[in-house]
Amino acid sequence: MEGSRINNKRAIVVGIPGVGKTTVITRAVEMLSMHGLNARLVVFGTVMFEEAMKMGVRHRDEMRRMSVEEQRRLQENAALKIASMSDDVIIIDTHLFISTKEGYYPGLPLHLLNLLKPTNLILVAAEPREILGRRMNDKTRQRDLVDEGEIAHELEIARIMLAACSILTGAPFAIVMNREGRVDEASQELASLLADGRRGVEQ
Amino acid sequence: MEGSRINNKRAIVVGIPGVGKTTVITRAVEMLSMHGLNARLVVFGTVMFEEAMKMGVRHRDEMRRMSVEEQRRLQENAALKIASMSDDVIIIDTHLFISTKEGYYPGLPLHLLNLLKPTNLILVAAEPREILGRRMNDKTRQRDLVDEGEIAHELEIARIMLAACSILTGAPFAIVMNREGRVDEASQELASLLADGRRGVEQ
Amino acid sequence: MEGSRINNKRAIVVGIPGVGKTTVITRAVEMLSMHGLNARLVVFGTVMFEEAMKMGVRHRDEMRRMSVEEQRRLQENAALKIASMSDDVIIIDTHLFISTKEGYYPGLPLHLLNLLKPTNLILVAAEPREILGRRMNDKTRQRDLVDEGEIAHELEIARIMLAACSILTGAPFAIVMNREGRVDEASQELASLLADGRRGVEQ
Numbered sequence: 001m002e003g004s005r006i007n008n009k010r011a012i013v014v015g016i017p018g019v020g021k022t023t024v025i026t027r028a029v030e031m032l033s034m035h036g037l038n039a040r041l042v043v044f045g046t047v048m049f050e051e052a053m054k055m056g057v058r059h060r061d062e063m064r065r066m067s068v069e070e071q072r073r074l075q076e077n078a079a080l081k082i083a084s085m086s087d088d089v090i091i092i093d094t095h096l097f098i099s100t101k102e103g104y105y106p107g108l109p110l111h112l113l114n115l116l117k118p119t120n121l122i123l124v125a126a127e128p129r130e131i132l133g134r135r136m137n138d139k140t141r142q143r144d145l146v147d148e149g150e151i152a153h154e155l156e157i158a159r160i161m162l163a164a165c166s167i168l169t170g171a172p173f174a175i176v177m178n179r180e181g182r183v184d185e186a187s188q189e190l191a192s193l194l195a196d197g198r199r200g201v202e203q
Numbered sequence: 204m205e206g207s208r209i210n211n212k213r214a215i216v217v218g219i220p221g222v223g224k225t226t227v228i229t230r231a232v233e234m235l236s237m238h239g240l241n242a243r244l245v246v247f248g249t250v251m252f253e254e255a256m257k258m259g260v261r262h263r264d265e266m267r268r269m270s271v272e273e274q275r276r277l278q279e280n281a282a283l284k285i286a287s288m289s290d291d292v293i294i295i296d297t298h299l300f301i302s303t304k305e306g307y308y309p310g311l312p313l314h315l316l317n318l319l320k321p322t323n324l325i326l327v328a329a330e331p332r333e334i335l336g337r338r339m340n341d342k343t344r345q346r347d348l349v350d351e352g353e354i355a356h357e358l359e360i361a362r363i364m365l366a367a368c369s370i371l372t373g374a375p376f377a378i379v380m381n382r383e384g385r386v387d388e389a390s391q392e393l394a395s396l397l398a399d400g401r402r403g404v405e406q
Numbered sequence: 407m408e409g410s411r412i413n414n415k416r417a418i419v420v421g422i423p424g425v426g427k428t429t430v431i432t433r434a435v436e437m438l439s440m441h442g443l444n445a446r447l448v449v450f451g452t453v454m455f456e457e458a459m460k461m462g463v464r465h466r467d468e469m470r471r472m473s474v475e476e477q478r479r480l481q482e483n484a485a486l487k488i489a490s491m492s493d494d495v496i497i498i499d500t501h502l503f504i505s506t507k508e509g510y511y512p513g514l515p516l517h518l519l520n521l522l523k524p525t526n527l528i529l530v531a532a533e534p535r536e537i538l539g540r541r542m543n544d545k546t547r548q549r550d551l552v553d554e555g556e557i558a559h560e561l562e563i564a565r566i567m568l569a570a571c572s573i574l575t576g577a578p579f580a581i582v583m584n585r586e587g588r589v590d591e592a593s594q595e596l597a598s599l600l601a602d603g604r605r606g607v608e609q
Contacts, residue, residue: 072373097366102323102396103377106370113370120508157363160563163503164367164570167512167519170478174509193508275576300569305526305599306580309573316573360566367570 009089009194014096015124016154018131020178024124025091027187032089040087044094047078079115089194096161113169120193121173123162128152130180212292212397217299218327219357221334223381227327228294230390235292238398243290247297250281282318292397299364316372323396324376326365331355333383415495415600420502421530422560424537426584430530431497433593438495446493450500453484485521495600502567519575526599527579529568534558536586
């Protein structure tokens with residue numbers, strides 16, 4: 001049921017905007033590599049676009065205009081591609097939900113989870129106050145400004161959804177806190193979760 | 204995996220008591236029909252009773268007294284019946300959970316979701332204060348009176364459960380707010396979600 | 407899809423530390439037995455260890471050191487063992503999540519739920535204030551002390567996760583309140599949920 005290699009890890013990492021996920025996972029991959037592990041960072045949307053390019057698509061906008069059915073096939077192809085990678089540790093950067101005009105699309109529906117076969121589910125979180133500060137300083141993205149209470153609520157939903165994904169896949173879920181000025185600690189924690197393969201699940 | 208027809212939509216619509224769901228969906232079906240779409244409103248419990256009548260059941264009370272296994276078969280038959288309908292847009296009015304003496308039965312368990320194959324999941328919501336007001340004015344139903352905090356909590360659970368159903372089915376979920384005195388806006392929003400079939404799911 | 411015997415019940419019972427779950431379920435089994443039902447209490451972790459002993463394991467510590475894959479096989483064997491028991495009522499004492507160094511393992515992942523085929527899902531709950539008091543008085547276990555707000559939050563997550571398991575399995579879920587000094591009421595309520603098999607699920 002799991003990947004065919006001993007210690008082969010496929011970790012799905014999610015986080016709400018402003019938690020600093022990209023920084024945390026980039027450094028975690030560096031740390032794992034320094035420890036002699038073959039670690040790779042995979043952005044789900046990018047793999048999906050690479051699959052689209054094989055079908056003649058040239059721009060991301062073109063991909064967005066494909067039918068829902070075609071895009072689902074792309075998602076599935078991307079999931080199969082990632083599941084077939086043989087690196088020691090694969091960190092998959094993706095979204096729990098994607099906001100569209102039709103509502104929130106699940107980034108990790110059951111049919112994709114069944115293809116991806118994650119071994120670990122990880123949420124990068126941070127203090128709501130710090131997330132709010134980062135969102136306000138980020139001029140490059142148009143984000144709806146919300147208050148700390150709403151951010152705490154977004155984190156809560158993310159936590160619950162990840163726990164639900166854990167029940168669906170049987171993979172453990174963990175929360176990594178990215179505290180202001182201590183990103184290396186968060187990266188170290190993430191790397192530690194993925195460096196070792198022997199843990200108990202005894203009830 | 205999806206319905207066999209292009210643009211065929213099967214939207215499951217849920218909502219807690221007092222949000223005004225019935226009014227919103229009835230008008231949304233009218234709006235879709237006026238736009239030339241073949242739209243149909245389907246009440247899940249009614250289809251279930253129609254299936255029961257084929258088996259000789261005459262009253263709803265008789266159906267309630269059937270064994271759990273028999274009722275499950277009725278639910279499955281109803282789901283298959285609805286999944287086979289060929290209208291452009293089918294709005295399925297149902298419950299997330301049904302309160303019984305044995306506890307809360309899931310109105311949309313995974314095995315039914317797999318048969319219904321919804322293309323859209325929609326929660327009709329409203330401000331807790333407005334929901335409380337409607338519940339207090341509704342003399343026709345015996346409802347436990349609760350306060351605004353508890354209603355906010357019920358809405359929250361409904362939202363989380365619908366998000367979980369979205370992960371299970373891969374269908375997007377949306378929340379339609381039914382604001383006091385603006386039911387047409389809510390119906391319009393619901394109709395818009397179901398009028399068009401081309402949207403992106405790119406990550 | 408259900409157990410092969412009429413009225414055969416397999417109830418999964420969960421609860422956060424300090425709710426008094428063990429007392430409630432032990433007395434409920436006694437009550438069911440006094441009513442002439444063949445009732446059995448099954449601790450999931452114990453059945454898992456019995457399965458491990460068949461494979462030559464002598465101590466729980468040895469089981470904990472087995473690979474994740476081996477432990478999963480043990481979990482599945484334990485689930486199959488329990489699903490094959492023919493008692494009238496089987497109360498399964500288990501955990502929703504198990505805290506490990508790799509994060510939170512799901513105690514009831516979908517693949518186990520599919521083997522266990524529970525007929526009822528039950529959460530034993532209590533007032534956060536009472537849970538806090540019991541945790542503070544329990545000197546035998548090393549528990550992180552938390553405040554009432556955090557306990558209310560733990561209960562909320564447990565409730566949501568059980569509702570999610572209900573959608574996955576189609577089994578109803580119920581919440582049994584264990585109020586201070588009224589454990590017999592809680593046990594009675596739990597026993598009542600499992601004594602009778604005829605209920606409606608009509609929508």
